[in-house]
Amino acid sequence: MYNVWDDALAKIQQKMNPSLFGTWFKDTSIISNENGIITIGVKNTFFIKQLKNKYYDIISDALKKSNVDFKQIEFEVKSTNKSKVQPREVTGETIVSTPKGTEAIIETIKKNYSSQGNGLNAKFTLDNFVVGSYNDLAVGVAKNIIKNPGKSINPFFLYGGPGLGKTHLIQAIGNEILRQNPSFKVKYVPINHFYSDLIDSIKKNRGKDFYDKYTKLDCLIIDDFQLIVNKNASQEEFFNIFNDLFLAGKQIIVTSDRLPSQIKSVDERLASRLTWGGAYDIQLPSFEDKCAILRAKADFSGAEIEDEAIEYIAENVKTNIRDLESEFSKLLVMSEIRGLSPLELINSGSTTINHPGKPKQTTSKQIIEKVAKEFNITSKDLCGQSRVSNIKTARQVAMYLLRHELSCSYPVIGKEVGGKDHSTVMHGIEKIEKDIKLDFNLREQIESIKEKIYG
């Protein structure tokens, strides 16, 4: 049908002044051809009379020449929903009613606050934990522990920055152990709760009860261990409980944002014991990991979001997974409210979403300063010729950051750090890339510099 009209249009065009043709025949089409009546759709009602009264013959000729059989030609305004009633539209219902995406988010929030007395939240499972290169080792260990609580890796010391999913992972372990061994006594407790619990028991003169409560457990999960700083009493109590549980072959799981040896005022004996089973970390997720996390979250909550929008969030949130998820939720809510798809919302530039991780205009000078400060040297030292190992490492870290954070070219980086050859720069960056995988301290240092740059 459309081909016939295109054919006819070509014939009409030959007979008309191009500007007239452009005005009157643009956006026309054949809507129907029934019982010998051809209906031609036009842009709006102002076109009907003109075509009918002035161009009827031309149209009729052209159609005949295109071998179309008809008795009559009618004209009608093209319309997606003719008539004067109002069906649905996106903006409408979404503004007040709670839409699907939002509902799911609210549901999640609600469930997060429900607890079962053992501190565990059933919401956290391994099924909804997205595994990527940044956390696969920790997840592997977790699975081993679930299979053999207390017998494989004990204690399990997990560390990493805030909002990377440590709590999720250890809660999932607790839930899973409990599911497979319903008779087990599992307790999840953040260290500050442990502390206040202890104070409480001392006040009420029930130190024994407190001690019994914890030593009877089959699995003790301690969160945010770094908060134990300067709390000597609880440290001692924890050390005793730790020893008892450990000797009895019970599972102990501890998380912290840094290694025990880096926490001030933690007793050396305790620090070394905590890492007997090894220290496992969760790193910052890569771009791909972040995309995978968001996609999983979207699928889980049933929200519709374009890949580009996910990539946009993943690209712009550089801090941690918690921020990533909060930006994601915000975007979904906004998009429901505005009646735009998440991507349209981003493209419209009208998102009120802020990106905590978005770099403030960072310059190479700032990076060099921050690195120098972290290594306790001056920028001048860093950009000098010294080959003292500390300064050299700082220089290489600066090169690494200039490359990865600002995408500088090797020659430019060489110039920035005091006129080094591009091959020196390449070597330096490769060295850091390699070392970062082996050296916890170096990685911590680099993360802390990054935080300062973006913070």
Next chain:
Amino acid sequence: MEIEVTQEKLSKALNNVSRIAVGKVTLPILNNVLIRVLNNKVSLVTTNLDMAIIDYLPVSDAKDGVITVPAKLLAEFVSNLPRGEKINITEKNNKVTITAGKYKSTINGSPADDFPELPEIEEKKAVIYKMSIDEFKNGISEVMVATSNDMTRPALTGVYFNTEDKTLAVAATDGYRLAEKILVKNAESEVGVIVPASSLQEVLRSINDEMDEIEIAFNEDLVRFRMGEVEIMSKLIDGSFPEYRRLIPKDNTIKLTLSREELIRVTKLAALFAKSVNGAIVCEAKKPNHFSIKSVASELGENDSSIETEVENEGKVNLNSRFLSDALNALEEKDIIFEFSNSISPVVLKNKKSNTYTHIIMPLNS
């Protein structure tokens, strides 16, 4: 063709119709005004193929005829003639001669055959409403502020004329705010059409003090406004308007009565400090009698102004100051009602006494 008409009348009519006869390069005839004389009635017609404006001039002893001439040129020529002058227009061989006392000019016209034929409304099949011109003008201007100019969502670039429970209402929204006004309370016939905001703008511009009633006629594709000597026709927007009635929250927990004047002042003050944050201001109701608006510009400083009013429930909401100003300017009474429930619920603004106008603003993400 021959007519004689006073400068004032002709100039006014030409200025009115020539507004839409500009800038059409593809079809030059659209830059012309059609002058038709029939039975001692002159009609001046222009169209841009989205709408048409027709002004009627009553004359006497005129000779029938029809011609088109460049609208802007004719309008400017006539408006520069001295006031009170009698103007004589004649046409011969597509040349239009305009004479006024010692002023005379001849303009090359084009035959009326080239001018597009305008659509018509069949009165029998049309839905027709009549109302006072003031009610119409106020109602339309009050909702027009909320129309969108985002051409990718055409349905929001117009004003939605619709009936429910025998009331005719007009509504507009851009997705961030919504305005509704009830125009006619005992409407017999039903309608649900979107009229382009640009056409309504022309209708509002064409309204003058001598008019007292407007007649609006709809068919499926067309709307026609008739008031005084002016008739405006416009296409309708093809698309569906959101079911906006469902967006209006019914039971808000926080209801405040505020002086409109005071609130306008406080909003303006807050807006000064809200420029760097896209106009975001924080409105807060505090017991027992405190309504405050705050804004913070990290570099400039901050503002915190308040109004005394009875507060039963407390709450806080972030709004765009421009949207709030627009809404307050659209409201008219001395006292207004400001309602909301929490920081994510829409804010509802109304006049205290009359309940025909409702304005809703979506809160900003805090």
